[in-house]
Amino acid sequence: MKKKSGMLAAPFGIWMALFTIVPIGIVLWFAFTDANGQFTFDNVREIFAFDPSKGETLWNDSFVSTILYSLWLGFLTTVISLVIAYPLAFSISRATERVQLTMVMLVMLPMWMNFLLRTQAIKSLLSESGLLNQFLGLFGVGSLEILNTDVAIVIGLVYDFLPFMILPLYSVMVKIGKSEIEAAQDLGANVFSVFRRVVLPLSVPGILNGITMVFVPSVSTFVISTLLGGSKRMMIGDVIESMFVGEAPNRGVGSALALVLMVLILICMAVTRLADKSESTEEGGFAL
Amino acid sequence: MKRWLALLLCMVMVLNLTACSSAVPEDATEDEAEDEVIWDWESLPAAEPTGITLNVYNWGEYIDDEILDVNSAFTHLTGIEVNYKTFDSNENMYALLSSGAAEYDVVIPSDYMIGKMIEDDMLAPINFENVPNYTYIDDEFKNLEYDPNNTYSVPYTWGVVGIFYNTKYVDEADLEQGWGLLWDEKYSGRILMFNNPRDAFGVTAKYLSDGDKQISLNTTDETDLWACYEKLKEQKPLVQAYVMDQIYDRLINNEAWIAPYYNGDACIIMDEDEGNPDIDFFVPHQGTNKFFDAMCILKTTKHQEAAEAYINFMCIPEVALANAEYIGYATPHTAAREMLDEEMCNDPVYYPNEEILARSEVYVTLPEETTRYVSDLWLKLKR
Missing domain, CATH: 3.40.190.10 (Periplasmic binding protein-like II)
Structure with a gap:
């Protein structure tokens, strides 16, 4: 029986091998070889190279500061998404089944549209003559310059990735029984203790999955900063792209950057999991 | 009375209709003549x-x-x-x-x-x-x-590179600065800039060319390129966005007033119907790229x-x-x-x-070190 069910994963296994394992192998190959195919660390070294004689430090090195900037925007996006998504997911999970279905569908609705199109829409909403500023104008509030700033990028990222935070949270919270909450209340817990000692620990797997699903794509995103941020600062995804199709393409450094980013994201994820482990009561959660 | 009025209205409408239908073929030929079939x-x-x-x-x-x-x-x-x-x-x-x-x-x-x-x-x-x-x-x-x-x-x-500007907001006298218009603090936040290093550095090189000191668009001199980088960095706070194709929308919607771009796109940007007729184009006196x-x-x-x-x-x-x-x-x-x-x-x-063409330069293929250096500086500008 066990063997047979293992076979069911074969299609995914093949898919994974072809489109995940092999590409990662190619990235590794490019990152650690030079133009002649010889093994080298130069590509990785170049990312962290800086010239103190020109007043450069590790922190204002082009690559390092771009990575930090992307991690920062990813962090902001994740926190804001969590703050918005958590109460919403909880209230959805407490609603009647019919309402739940409708609400989940509404959450998924924007995802039916291409993300590029949605980003374009956000762009025109936030622009100087856009709907937001027209609306604010009704109240005599001067037009806000949001477009072409970091704020616009974060708004765009939150908008694009919010469903990925809501859905895992909801799918965990919906399993928290009404009786568990009632039991806690019967034992004299007030609203805060119910939240802190029952709801929160039970929803940790959802939080972790949500964080992963929002943080990872928002750190490595590209195009959004060009569209919403006026391309004033590149995100690491844009830099990696430019290393392949830019003026001075260098796929070695591009691959090394992708690799460094991957490692950094893994570290961030590991730290989050470790930090939450003590609070976690339930193992697993749903697979990514 | 009312009946007469209705009848009269009907008559007028019928007349109109016939007038219209008889006019149709004539119009069509006229249209064709206007559109002129270049080659059937x-x-x-x-x-x-x-x-x-x-x-x-x-x-x-x-x-x-x-x-x-x-x-x-x-x-x-x-x-x-x-x-x-x-x-x-x-x-x-x-x-x-x-x-x-x-x-x-x-x-x-x-x-x-x-x-x-x-x-x-x-x-x-x-x-x-x-x-x-x-x-x-x-x-x-x-x-x-x-x-x-x-x-x-x-x-x-x-074609040549020049500056598109909105005549409603940009003072004609400021055009005398040539490329300097892109560095004019008066228009902070209304300036667009090329989102590719070659054109951005080229424009800056021309801006820095003054009298005896001429910097070629094709300079391979690292001190010149560094000077361009410093200038671009100085410009960055004034820039609304670094864009390429987005320039059309932003100029046409009056969101941006000044943008360097290729002259041929005037037929989109300055088009009377779909573009913005307030926009004009000039080629700065310091010279440009052909x-x-x-x-x-x-x-x-x-x-x-x-x-x-x-x-x-x-x-x-x-x-x-x-x-x-x-x-x-x-x-x-x-x-x-x-x-x-x-x-x-x-x-x-x-x-x-x-006269403009005499002042313009054509890009040549740069050596790889120079391209790499410029692209490093570009990353530095955008970090």
Whole structure:
């Protein structure tokens, strides 16, 4: 029986091998070889190279500061998404089944549209003559310059990735029984203790999955900063792209950057999991 | 009374209707005369399908598909199918072609990129016996620096870089600063800048050229390039956004007032209906970049002759005219230029005068170290 069910994963296994394992192998190959195919660390070294004689430090090195900037925007996006998504997911999970279905569908609705199109829409909403500023104008509030700033990028990222935070949270919270909450209340817990000692620990797997699903794509995103941020600062995804199709393409450094980013994201994820482990009561959660 | 009124109204309406219907054919002929069918290729017999498909790679919005519909005409008359794809930057095009991920036959890059592709041995020499219409190309555009013996390319368009500005918001007197307009704090937040290092550094080099100190667009001197970087950094707080294709929307919606770009796009940006008629264009006095886009055949082609036929087709006066009218960029084709609408032909925006051209420079292929250095500085600017 066990063997047979293992076979069911074969299609995914093949898919994974072809489109995940092999590409990662190619990235590794490019990152650690030079133009002649010889093994080298130069590509990785170049990312962290800086010239103190020109007043450069590790922190204002082009690559390092771009990575930090992307991690920062990813962090902001994740926190804001969590703050918005958590109460919403909880209230959805407490609603009647019919309402739940409708609400989940509404959450998924924007995802039916291409993300590029949605980003374009956000762009025109936030622009100087856009709907937001027209609306604010009704109240005599001067037009806000949001477009072409970091704020616009974060708004765009939150908008694009919010469903990925809501859905895992909801799918965990919906399993928290009404009786568990009632039991806690019967034992004299007030609203805060119910939240802190029952709801929160039970929803940790959802939080972790949500964080992963929002943080990872928002750190490595590209195009959004060009569209919403006026391309004033590149995100690491844009830099990696430019290393392949830019003026001075260098796929070695591009691959090394992708690799460094991957490692950094893994570290961030590991730290989050470790930090939450003590609070976690339930193992697993749903697979990514 | 009322009945009469109703009857009268009916009469008027009927009269109107007949008047309208009788006017229809007249209008149509007039319209046709206005649109003027440049070349009625559809009435010519269609050629037998050859089974050949030609892969053509060109800039976006860079071929007529309305006036004459060039690609359909070519297929109709030659029986060769055209698989037409577009790119948005020389670098993207180069990355795709050099990776070997796509096979194209005809490609239309810019000057310095053609030079680079010749260096990389990516282009096939053209057999000019198969391109007799090459004689229509003005001698001025033959044997240019990027292809000194004119073996690999047939010029398609040319143009210059200048500044688009909104006459409603930008003081005419400020234009005297030339490129300095892009650094004018008065217009902070309303200035757009090129989102590619080559053009951004080129413009800055021209801005820094003053009297004795002339910096070439093609400078390889690292101190000059560093000076350009410092200038760009100084400009950054004033810049609304670094953009390429987005410039159309932003200028047309009055979101931005000043933007350096290619003159040929005036026909989109300054269009009276779909563009913004408040926008004007000028070429700064410090000099500028003159560029050429030319048709080339890739070495990997399996249909060299079909590709040559395509290039020859593009040089048929009627086709070149349709392209010139549709794209807006200046044409190097003598016959097309003669037939071109005089208004456009004499417009200094599209066909800059000798004086401007004398002050302009053509990009050459830069050595790899310089490209890398510029791209490092570009990253530094955008960190």
